[in-house]
Amino acid sequence: STPDSLLLPNTRLKLYPFLVWRKNAKDYFLMRLGCRKVTVVSTSHQGAVASRLLQRGYSTAEVTIRLSSLLQRNDVNIEPLLKALYKGRMVRSINNQTIELEVPSLKRELQQRLECVQIRARGALSRIFIRNLPVPISHPIMCFLRAKRNSKNVREARAQAKRNLESVFGNSLSQKQIQYLVQAFIQEKIGRETDLQLLSELPEMEAGKWLRRYCVFHGLEHLDAALAKQQGVLLSSFHFSSSHLLVLLLWLHGYSFTGAGGIPWNNRNRVLPSDNAELARQLKGCGNVKWYATFTLESALAICRAINQGGIGLVFPDGHVARAVGDVARHFGHDAAAYKRAQCQAPFLGRVAQANTGVPWIYQQSKAPLIPIKLIRDSFHRFQVIVGPEVKLDRTASLEKITADLYGTLEHEIRLDPAAWIYWNILDQFTTTS
DSSP, rough: OOOGGGSSTOOOOOOEEEEEOSSSSSSHHHHHHESSOOOOEEEEHHHHHHHHHHHTTTOHHHHHHHHHHHHHOOOOOOOOHHHHHHHHHEEEETTTTSSSSOOOOOHHHHHHHHHHHHHHHHHHHHHHHHHSSSSHHHHHHHHHHHHOOOOOOHHHHHHHHHHHHHHHHHSOOOHHHHHHHHHHHHHHHHHHHHHHHHHHHHHHHHHHHHHHHHHEEEEEEHHHHHHTHHHHHHHOOBSSSTHHHHHHHHHHHTTEEEESSSOOOOOTOOOOGGGHHHHHHHHOOOOEEEEESSSSHHHHHHHHHHHTOEEEEEEEEEOOOOOOHHHHHHHHHGGGGOEEEEEEEEEEETEEEEEEEEHHHHHOOOOEEEEEEEEEETTTTTTEEEEEOBBOOOTTTHHHHHHHHHHHHHHHHHHHSGGGGGTTHHHHEEEEEE
């Protein structure tokens, strides 16, 4: 719990040394330095300024006054920042009362600062590289460098994917075949990360041109025929390859739709620049998109409304987001124990999956056909988008039955192209063996 003294007007804090890291125009990171464990607090520009003032010895009341003067506002409240600093173990003492016992090491602080400088330097060089070379050249080079780096995260993903693939395919595949799938899965993971980096660093106009030029659509007649019936369309994509690019590719291809999910576009944290009228004018032929950052009741109802009005709802039925216990408690308080996710058990890959029921619920609420769409990577920066014929499920069945049937469709797609499915390294987190 937060000490009462932390929030008093004349409180003075002693903070650990920290580094301010600018993520983008809105978001900043404060990184604690000099300790064995680096902790990070996410804040705004105003939060970074207030933290600097606190570090210089100003009281909380003095910081509030100075920040109010700087921003020319009377509603400045630094209480959330104070709580974040305390939770992030950035506070050494409150009014000379020790909170954290660890004494920062100057040697360790200098080493950590040097590491940050090196990371920033690599990032700057990467941006120069990306922005001055054509995508057909930069993409394969970046994939090659990422593969050579062989980071801890890649090694862990490779090992866990291998265990999960072995548990699913067992003796039906040889170790050589399993190893081939693991390597193909890692290559796709590297390609997906490279796609995201390009989206983050390329000017939006260049990113739009890249995706338009190097992507081919197949089967759009299925989508257009379904739209012509004026009953709406539930456009469904499983998480294969860089499936997040479908949001951008459909928008660039002139389709308008409503959807939900954590799909990044660039380093300004926008899903896609559909709110940039000038960019849309320059790119020409773009659709209109309403996108929600998370799949909630609000976003699900918005998708339902779009479908029932004859439009398109774009969904990802196999999305997986782990919700931390603390997150549940913060949202539901003492009712956290009663919280039940929108999931049910479904047979999947010879196991039992905690399957999402959100998309089946939307399917039940409409008469719209379920049209599958899939993105395939041809090579590095080249893609194909394949739209298939309607997947017919029993809309009158129970939610659990529709969910099981939908995950059966996913299982069929995985067996056709197992390495491209992105969840092999976390399959054990949402499935059990019985």
